[in-house]
Amino acid sequence: MLTAQLSKRLLQGFIFAVAFAAFLFVWLTFGRALGISSAIWPANVVSLGALILLRRQDLLPEVIGVAIAGILVHLLLGDAPAYALACGFSKALTFGLIGVGLSWCGITRDAPVGPDVIGRLTLVALLGPVPGALLGAWLTLAPGHSLAAAGFGWWMPDAVAIALFLPPFLFWRADAPPRSAPATIDRTRPFRPRLEEMIAAALALATIGSLAVATRQYLVLELSAVALLWFAFRFGMFATAAAVSGFAVGMLALGVAGYFPFEPRGNATVSLLELQGSLAITTLPALLIAAIRARSDRERRDLLANERRLAYALDGANDGLWDWHLPSGSLFFSPRSFRILGHWSGGFTPTVGMVRHWVHPQDLAALMRGFRDHVEGREDHFNSEFRCRRRDGSWVWLANRGRIVERDLLGEPLRIVGTLSDISERKRLEDDLHRLATHDALTGLPNRALFTQKFEAGLKRLTRQRTHLAVLLVDLDNFKTINDTLGHAAGDTLLRRVAGRMQNELREGDVAARIGGDEFAVLCVGQDEAEFHALAERLCGALAGTVEDKGIALRYSVSIGIAMTNDDRTSQDALTAAADNALYDAKRAGRNTWRFFEPDIAEGATSRISA
Secondary structure: OHHHHHHHHHHHHHHHHHHHHHHHHHHHHHHHHHOOOOOOOOHHHHHHHHHHHOOOOOOHHHHHHHHHHHHHHHHHOOOOHHHHHHHHHHHHHHHHHHHHHHHHOOOOOOOOOOHHHHHHHHHHHHHOOHHHHHHHHHHOOOOOOOHHHHHHHHHHHHHHHHHHHOHHHHOOOOOOOOOOOOOOOOOOOOOOOOHHHHHHHHHHHHHHHHHHHHHOOHHHHHOHHHHHHHHHHHOOHHHHHHHHHHHHHHHHHHHHOOOOOOOOOOOHHHHHHHHHHHHHHHHHHHHHHHHHHHHHHHHHHHHHHHHHHHHHHHHHOOEEEEEEEOOOOEEEEOHHHHHHOOOOOOOOOOOHHHHHHHEOHHHHHHHHHHHHHHHOOOOOOEEEEEEEEOOOOOEEEEEEEEEEEEEOOOOOEEEEEEEEEEOHHHHHHHHHHHHHHHEOOOOOOEOHHHHHHHHHHHHHOHHHHOOEEEEEEEEEEOHHHHHHHHOHHHHHHHHHHHHHHHHHHOOOOOEEEEOOOOEEEEEEEEOOHHHHHHHHHHHHHHOOEEEEEOOEEEEEEEEEEEEEEOOOOOOHHHHHHHHHHHHHHHHHOOOOOEEEOOOOOOOOOOOEEOO
16 A cells, blocks of 8 residues: 555656656746746746645655756756756755745645735745755856855745745635535625626736836836735735736736836846846735735634524524623624514614513513622523513513623623523423322312422411411212212213312312312311301302213212311321311211311310201
């Protein structure tokens, strides 16, 4: 496997070396014919740009290929071996150091574009070619010439080539959103600008270049920066980089033809080097602005993506977002929050007063108490559950979670952000579970557990209200005979009938419960025995009748035992036992009647007939 990968890389290096040799041969042949080969040197940058497009990282085979191809091409063109070696080694060193510099500075096709990238690219352009330039100048230095001057002649073409011609390779599709970006993100700006506007900008740039050549004024050339800023602001990073390179190619072509935007000083080589330096300085601001715009667009896309992700997460969690700015009182609701509350988003601006008006009066105090606890530092978060009136008048249960996210210098809260969740279904399920746990499934009456809770609550009110608390035990007479004769279905029907009639006879505040198979209990509060006698009488009258099924008619009735107390220290077991004794007396008295237990339960007093 390792051998196969090595062979593949060597083959790729060989192909690159052949391509580089062909390009170098053509460029040197025509460049020497035109006298520009020592002034304009795009070979390294174009070759390195191709590797950047291919995302090559290990450049060692290519560096070796550049050295060998450079030596062979120079020998083929008839150069002296020493000069050929100097050119091959210096260009390979420059090629390799530029590649290493780009990698070390984190400048790749996939790196986020920003002004810092342009700064690092400028640093690479200034320093990367220096060692190779000094090596080439030293190996070919003629007697009596300065190494610094010769080195500058080798360094300048590579440095300006990096600045002018490498950016299009680095920033190819830099303005396009990443492939992983959500499909809902706007992919049309600025990666696909209007063609007409781009053509107009290109024509303006070409016109400025032509005027600069015609007038031979530096000032006119510098106006090209304005047109390039048009590209930077409107068309993005790659379009700006391409415009810079295209403009540079056009101006250099005019320079090769002898047309410069200034009065030439010295020979053509010096003028071309001066022109390239001017172009690099003139076009740098446009690249910086384009990089700033690219970073801004990337941050905008990231922000939009994060907003979408948050919206998806909140929708998936059935949550809405709210944001409260306390000093101004402004309140923001997300569209999901409006939908939870039954309102149309954008139809109005919510206020804190509105929200207070929507909250159920029974829940408002707890809501405000939780908010104060968080503001005053007793709770890390603000959590509450409350009912809120929807636009259609219905009530919705909400879970409200929030936190202070911004405070002023004095520590006072400035901004609270939180979420709203519709928990109506959860509350309904909780109510259903609570009802199943506290009510009898057959009759719907409270069960023994809930009856106990009601009894304890009634005891606590005795002293304060100066009343009596009574327990009435109600037992169905003849129920076993009905159940055995007519079947369990008939028995269940009778139990439901008795429970319903019992509920109809009770007063407001009385509690009826099923505490056994055919046994019920009533908890009630009254001022004296007369109230309980009247209730027992009504119950005996309402809970007597006939059950008919399959041609068989059976009578039923109830027996009732009553015990009461005005002592809040009385236990439920004691009062229930007293009522059970009274019930036993009612059974012995012939049923379909009631008996009242003596008030002095602690001393075990006997019951007496009350009807």
